[in-house]
Amino acid sequence: MALNIETFQSICPSQFISFTIPHPTCSDSxxxxxxxxxxxxxxxxxxxxxxxxxxxxxxxxxxxxELGHFQLLFSSPGVSRLILIGNQFKEGDFPPPIYIRPIECSSHHKELEIWSKSLLLSLSPKSLFKNGIPDIPILTYEDNVVSSVVINKCIGSLVGEMLVEDVEIESENEVNGDHRKEFRRRLRFKRMPNLVQTEIRIVPDTDVNTNGVVGIGEVAFVPDLRVLVHPYLAPMVAGLSLISEYIEGRIQLGFRPKALCVGVGGGALLSFLRNQLDLEVMGVDADKEVLRVAKHYFGLEDGEFIHVTVGDAIKFMKKLACQVNCNTSAVSELEASCLLDGEDVSKKFDVIMVDLDSSDARTGISAPPLEFVKKHVLLAAKLLLSEFGILAINVILPSRSFYCKLVLHFQQVFEDLYRIEVGNGENFVLVATVSSHVSLVGDCSNSFLMRLKMVIPEAYINSITKI
Incomplete structure (x- = not known):
């Protein structure tokens, strides 16, 4: 069907149109x-x-x-219409073979940029020509991916299509003057294509003979779970410094600190808390397939000190709070009749870490979901925490008013509230405390705090400020 050029003469909110035309420099494309x-x-x-x-x-x-296009549009502030031009692909082309970033832009790409100027004018609204012929900027997409390969593609009952990919990223790390390659494994969802849901470090499998060749698609890689590379996870863990003296005391008495992770994804946070800090960890995620991917590709082990379960996070917390506090008067606000069967909930958690978001490519990302910050949900979280427990939550603000409501709701339920900057201009971490008896300054004899400083950047601990 032929396109009507008048279709493009005015801006129509959220209108998305794609079509193909002959390639100007390749006659068969x-x-x-x-x-x-x-x-x-x-x-x-x-x-x-x-x-x-x-x-x-x-x-x-x-x-x-279309969803990927929306994300590109939202990452270009002030743009009313975004036009993408690229080679046509077939659905069967996905997943593609190994991608290697070109060293420089090809001559075909440069010719296409020159040729496209007249096409861009014809696809622009009339109002753009009020002051003459406009100059339409051609944006450059930049990320840190040097090479990549998709190693699995599957479908979750709730998250939809997702993929696992191994990537080499740009790195400034050098040892004795030699450039060190950095490799990552990533989980992405089709509903938010430009958002990395989970990222972990991977290293070449030592059981495989590399013959001196180390590159994406050339050797097998295995997870390295000793370091958190996703931007906001280390700041979330830094919140433990607020109760390090309490945790140290628990350890000295022979107790293993307990953590609840709400939202598992690839499980990087759970594995880190277990392996690096010796916590007992419970995780809950709504999609069974996501948990399967976490175990198969991201090194998550469901064992003696890591327990994962499938379920709606908010309903799970409310039921668990009822089970743990079935003899308290506060349970009346949490539907005390909804108890979990067969769960070992004899002890409360020392920390709850929340990594949930509302992801919609058409409106952007916000975290946590609005339904999570309702009073009855926050009360459930508080009831799950020990006397000196904390709740650490990843935050991405959709608006200033959302921040004000978020702070207000937390302050109505918890004793104190702290903020930790992530440093990427998008995320920050809120830490809510059950008790006001926490400390921003730790004793140098506190072995847990010393261990914490060894496995995460101390700058995050030093940046904690009280709201």
């Missing part, structure tokens, strides 16, 4: 053109921008789906 209008109408004259899809990444969900 096609170009895919995708046009997306922002959900928000511009207050003045619209701004149009374009992006050429990186070569060999045309089938990546980031560039090949």
């Amino acid at each position: 096609l170009l895919r053109v995708a046009v997306l209008d922002s959900p928000v109408q511009p207050t003045d004259s619209p701004k149009v921008a374009a992006m050429l899809v990186p070569e060999a990444r045309e089938s990546d969900w980031i560039f090949s789906t």
